[in-house]
Amino acid sequence: MIEVTRSHSFKEAILDIVGAGNLLIDEQIKNHTYTKLGGVADFFVTPESVEQIQALVHLAKEEDIPFTLLGNGSNLIVRDGGIRGIVLNLEKLQTICHQGEMVIAQGGASIIDTSYYALEQSLSGLEFACGIPGTVGGALYMNAGAYGGEIKDCLARAVVIDRSGNLLTLTVEQLDLAYRTSNIAKNDYIVIEAHFNLKKADQAKIKQQMDILTEQRESKQPLEYPSCGSVFKRPPGYFAGKLIQDSGLQGKGIGGAEVSTKHAGFIVNKNHATAAEYIAVIEMVQAKVKEKYGVELEREVRIIGEDN
Numbered sequence: 001m002i003e004v005t006r007s008h009s010f011k012e013a014i015l016d017i018v019g020a021g022n023l024l025i026d027e028q029i030k031n032h033t034y035t036k037l038g039g040v041a042d043f044f045v046t047p048e049s050v051e052q053i054q055a056l057v058h059l060a061k062e063e064d065i066p067f068t069l070l071g072n073g074s075n076l077i078v079r080d081g082g083i084r085g086i087v088l089n090l091e092k093l094q095t096i097c098h099q100g101e102m103v104i105a106q107g108g109a110s111i112i113d114t115s116y117y118a119l120e121q122s123l124s125g126l127e128f129a130c131g132i133p134g135t136v137g138g139a140l141y142m143n144a145g146a147y148g149g150e151i152k153d154c155l156a157r158a159v160v161i162d163r164s165g166n167l168l169t170l171t172v173e174q175l176d177l178a179y180r181t182s183n184i185a186k187n188d189y190i191v192i193e194a195h196f197n198l199k200k201a202d203q204a205k206i207k208q209q210m211d212i213l214t215e216q217r218e219s220k221q222p223l224e225y226p227s228c229g230s231v232f233k234r235p236p237g238y239f240a241g242k243l244i245q246d247s248g249l250q251g252k253g254i255g256g257a258e259v260s261t262k263h264a265g266f267i268v269n270k271n272h273a274t275a276a277e278y279i280a281v282i283e284m285v286q287a288k289v290k291e292k293y294g295v296e297l298e299r300e301v302r303i304i305g306e307d308n
């Protein structure tokens, strides 16, 4: 356990834990989110070990300082006023390895890299994730899925830290993954490591499937603009994109943010939008679809942080 000297200021206490190369003060969150939105983070911290994370959790709890996890920022909109307290990012914890048919990836590893690592080992099961631009931690938190596959189908267990700093190993059942949600969200767990239960298969067939999914993604999604992917969950009995398209909202925008003309489920940051503008477009879409079809569109993307 890393001891924190009590007489230090909060900043010095963080430096004691992670060292100077792993703390940025007043860091621009827009440099870390896919939408290129968001104000500043008070303390942007990139720990290098599990022990450092545990010490940060203890410090934040003792000092009653808010604590926020940021993965690749591909499913988050951070408001223009930024995030107070500690923003924890696991970019220094990206190791991927395997034991037999089990691929083990740290929480900060990219889920795309993890799926390509599985391909190299001729292991099948993560093909669906080859274009999801999040971290392993973010993918478990959201139970990310695409093209009929989801994390729930191939996850065996995860190592997490709870908000008291305890290291726990939880099975996929205990994590209770469901459509774009999990126990990780409910319990504020920090995902440190994920164990994916894959199956040996023909490497050429795995690659072929990944190439098909990549082609589909590139042809249908506006990947040339910053976005957070599909903004809304699939409403029962409908497709969000179709409802938005049929409401005539494609190309409609506020400030620099607009509903994509290529994929109606995406809202793109076309021209230096603020988070307030992006959120206003989300609300405009929800209001219009409700008015026209009586359907409530529930957000898949999370909105966090403070207004300006």
Ligand SMILES: Cc1cc2nc3c(=O)[nH]c(=O)nc-3n(C[C@H](O)[C@H](O)[C@H](O)COP(=O)(O)OP(=O)(O)OC[C@H]3O[C@@H](n4cnc5c(N)ncnc54)[C@H](O)[C@@H]3O)c2cc1C
Pocket (backbone or CB within 6 Å): 034, 068, 069, 070, 071, 072, 073, 074, 075, 076, 090, 107, 108, 131, 132, 133, 134, 135, 136, 137, 138, 139, 140, 141, 142, 143, 144, 145, 146, 184, 189, 190, 191, 192, 221, 223, 227, 228, 229, 230, 302
């Ligand atoms: C172009 C594009 C395409 C996309 N396509 C898909 C798709 O096909 N399918 C899909 O499901 N999603 C898709 N997404 C959304 C997004 O990529 C996924 O939800 C992804 O899993 C989010 O991971 P992240 O690391 O970016 O998480 P973030 O956006 O950084 O965070 C999301 C949530 O996870 C939490 N979190 C992050 N890391 C951890 C951790 N280590 N431990 C605990 N909690 C953590 C955060 O606190 C936050 O609440 C897409 C996004 C974009 C921009």
